[in-house]
Amino acid sequence: MSPILRFFFFFLLIFTLATQVSPANDEPPRNETLPAPSFQDTLALEAFMDGVILATMDEMKIAGASVSLIHNGELLLNKGYGYTNIEAGNKVDPGKSLFRLGSISKLFTWIAVLQQVEQGNLSLDADINRYLTSFSIPDTYDEPVTLRCLMSHTPGFEDVLLHLFLREGDPVAPLEEQFRKKLPRRIQPPGQEAAYSNHGTGLAQLLVEKASGMPFEEYTESYIFSPLDMNSSTFRQPVPDDLKPDLSTGYAWQEGQFKPRGFEVIPMTGAGGASSTASDMAVFMKALLNQTRHDTISLLDSATYAIMQEPVLQHAPGMNPALHGFIDLSREHIRIIGHPGNTFLFHCLLALFPEHNMGLFLSFNGENAQPSYLKVLDHFLSRYFPAPPDPPAAIDLSSEYLEGFAGQYIPNRRPHSSLLKIIGAINPLEVAAREGGLQVRDMFGETHAILPVDSTTFFLENRNTFVGFSRNGEKPADKLYLSDYPITAFDRVSGMYNLQYNLIITVITLLCMMYILFIWPWLYFARRQYDKKPRALHNLPVFPKFIAWITSLFFLLFYILLFASAGGEEIIFGIPAGIKVALFFPVAAIPLTLIMIGSNFYIWKVPRTRNLSRIFYGMATLAFLLSFWQLHFWNLLGWRF
Numbered sequence: 001m002s003p004i005l006r007f008f009f010f011f012l013l014i015f016t017l018a019t020q021v022s023p024a025n026d027e028p029p030r031n032e033t034l035p036a037p038s039f040q041d042t043l044a045l046e047a048f049m050d051g052v053i054l055a056t057m058d059e060m061k062i063a064g065a066s067v068s069l070i071h072n073g074e075l076l077l078n079k080g081y082g083y084t085n086i087e088a089g090n091k092v093d094p095g096k097s098l099f100r101l102g103s104i105s106k107l108f109t110w111i112a113v114l115q116q117v118e119q120g121n122l123s124l125d126a127d128i129n130r131y132l133t134s135f136s137i138p139d140t141y142d143e144p145v146t147l148r149c150l151m152s153h154t155p156g157f158e159d160v161l162l163h164l165f166l167r168e169g170d171p172v173a174p175l176e177e178q179f180r181k182k183l184p185r186r187i188q189p190p191g192q193e194a195a196y197s198n199h200g201t202g203l204a205q206l207l208v209e210k211a212s213g214m215p216f217e218e219y220t221e222s223y224i225f226s227p228l229d230m231n232s233s234t235f236r237q238p239v240p241d242d243l244k245p246d247l248s249t250g251y252a253w254q255e256g257q258f259k260p261r262g263f264e265v266i267p268m269t270g271a272g273g274a275s276s277t278a279s280d281m282a283v284f285m286k287a288l289l290n291q292t293r294h295d296t297i298s299l300l301d302s303a304t305y306a307i308m309q310e311p312v313l314q315h316a317p318g319m320n321p322a323l324h325g326f327i328d329l330s331r332e333h334i335r336i337i338g339h340p341g342n343t344f345l346f347h348c349l350l351a352l353f354p355e356h357n358m359g360l361f362l363s364f365n366g367e368n369a370q371p372s373y374l375k376v377l378d379h380f381l382s383r384y385f386p387a388p389p390d391p392p393a394a395i396d397l398s399s400e401y402l403e404g405f406a407g408q409y410i411p412n413r414r415p416h417s418s419l420l421k422i423i424g425a426i427n428p429l430e431v432a433a434r435e436g437g438l439q440v441r442d443m444f445g446e447t448h449a450i451l452p453v454d455s456t457t458f459f460l461e462n463r464n465t466f467v468g469f470s471r472n473g474e475k476p477a478d479k480l481y482l483s484d485y486p487i488t489a490f491d492r493v494s495g496m497y498n499l500q501y502n503l504i505i506t507v508i509t510l511l512c513m514m515y516i517l518f519i520w521p522w523l524y525f526a527r528r529q530y531d532k533k534p535r536a537l538h539n540l541p542v543f544p545k546f547i548a549w550i551t552s553l554f555f556l557l558f559y560i561l562l563f564a565s566a567g568g569e570e571i572i573f574g575i576p577a578g579i580k581v582a583l584f585f586p587v588a589a590i591p592l593t594l595i596m597i598g599s600n601f602y603i604w605k606v607p608r609t610r611n612l613s614r615i616f617y618g619m620a621t622l623a624f625l626l627s628f629w630q631l632h633f634w635n636l637l638g639w640r641f
Contacts, residue, residue: 063083067094067362150203179206220274250367399435402452406438410429410497417640476492596621
């Protein structure tokens with residue numbers, strides 16, 4: 001899978017019903033919270049984590065890692081592995097080595113929001129347009145977008161991937177200008193469904209800056225990092241000079257070796273721009289488990305901080321709820337809240353176990369390390385919080401009813417209005433009916449068996465999580481949900497989102513193009529050289545054939561330039577010049593295709609012309625028209641970025 005697709009689907013590795021069954025709104029059974037594990041043997045804990053992390057680093061080709069674990073306010077484990085800079089031989093030091101936090105940064109943003117709410121400068125339930133001056137959120141729906149929506153990823157925005165990252169040295173526009181130039185489109189009413197939104201967090205950052213009158217980087221230093229004594233943490237990009245020597249280099253594993261990559265700039269700083277150490281994150285976890293208190297300082301009042309854990313909505317029975325800020329990562333047998341964080345090169349996890357007063361922070365440095373924190377978390381849970389031996393009891397569902405869940409599902413977090421729309425349809429979840437249950441194939445090719453525990457909820461035993469569906473009676477399911485990833489829903493694939501339909505259109509168009517571009521000229525010269533006798537039937541007139549040939553050439557140039565320029569993650573940083581040039585050719589082919597439509601009427605009036613030639617010309621014209629429809633659907637007709 002290309003880096004761009006791995007990035008888009010990084011969270012989605014968390015995989016984690018009948019004619020006569022219990023009703024669809026029955027809540028599946030849940031086990032009680034397990035007794036607190038014993039961490040008295042810290043040497044055994046360290047040895048266990050060493051084995052798991054080092055094995056994961058070797059398997060996933062990771063350059064460096066760090067871990068911190070706290071329990072009852074004590075730092076039980078704080079350790080580094082591997083290197084922050086292989087070339088210089090710098091090893092990971094948990095107290096000094098900075099790793100990029102990715103979306104864990106959002107937790108600091110939500111704290112900043114709630115601080116401004118406490119001061120009366122912001123309101124969670126007010127229309128955010130109240131605070132915006134140079135642009136406004138369109139009134140697409142009656143319901144306004146509020147800070148409560150932003151905190152719970154329920155504003156109803158499309159996902160915007162273009163320019164989500166920039167390279168060090170690229171110009172970074174002020175945040176307000178970024179939104180003024182490109183607002184994410186509203187695609188559904190707010191509060192209806194959770195769909196993870198970086199731009200929603202970016203808007204929240206902007207509101208904090210407006211309310212406080214300070215740049216976000218300065219605000220977090222003054223009101224979060226400094227009070228917590230997190231002196232090796234920053235939102236500045238690149239990091240300040242005094243922290244640069246300790247910043248881990250991002251590495252990609254290529255051609256059997258680690259290759260350094262440049263600093264990743266995240267323009268919406270509050271959505272993912274923070275850098276920190278394992279030691280600082282241990283302090284942060286202690287504060288979170290202590291109602292944001294550190295020594296004699298509290299970042300928030302306890303009642304305000306409690307908002308971050310309040311449920312906003314639940315997609316389906318048995319699914320974890322979407323919260324205000326935290327992500328509910330709970331398994332069937334244990335409550336976990338926190339946040340994962342990913343850039344292209346760094347992958348982290350902050351996981352809190354509130355009932356056990358425990359926190360775990362993991363960070364990895366490596367392009368291929370996306371599944372790493374999940375692997376380590378799974379091993380940690382198996383060792384210290386093992387699931388009960390008896391999973392929820394499965395029920396019997398008819399094979400006909402199970403077939404109603406079969407199909408492909410794509411995340412509702414996807415682009416809609418840009419040429420990156422196609423990314424949302426690639427590598428869907430594939431669900432198939434099997435004896436007694438379902439089989440789910442994830443985007444990484446792994447297959448999971450899930451068994452029904454009620455009419456719309458299934459249990460994934462090897463992850464102790466649930467998979468839920470939205471289904472109306474005997475009709476096919478239209479939504480899929482993952483219990484431990486409550487901030488995204490999955491839509492059943494239909495219409496042009498079905499890539500098989502697109503493949504058929506593309507193949508037919510390519511066959512027509514190849515015949516026109518190569519077979520027609522070959523036949524023309526062959527007949528001139530070898531066909532000396534007068535023919536009873538004539539070929540197509542030259543002008544319609546010439547127009548079809550030029551149209552085919554334009555489509556061919558478009559496909560060649562598009563696929564030659566669309567590889568890797570470059571398109572996230574900015575549209576490559578090759579794609580900008582490629583988009584010219586379909587537009588130029590429109591008037592030519594209109595001429596082809598008129599030529600179809602003309603060639604049927606020309607006497608003694610082969611009917612097969614006339615029919616093929618009509619088929620080619622139809623294929624080009626279908627291609628225009630296809631390109632328009634995927635926002636590839638014109639410069640839509």
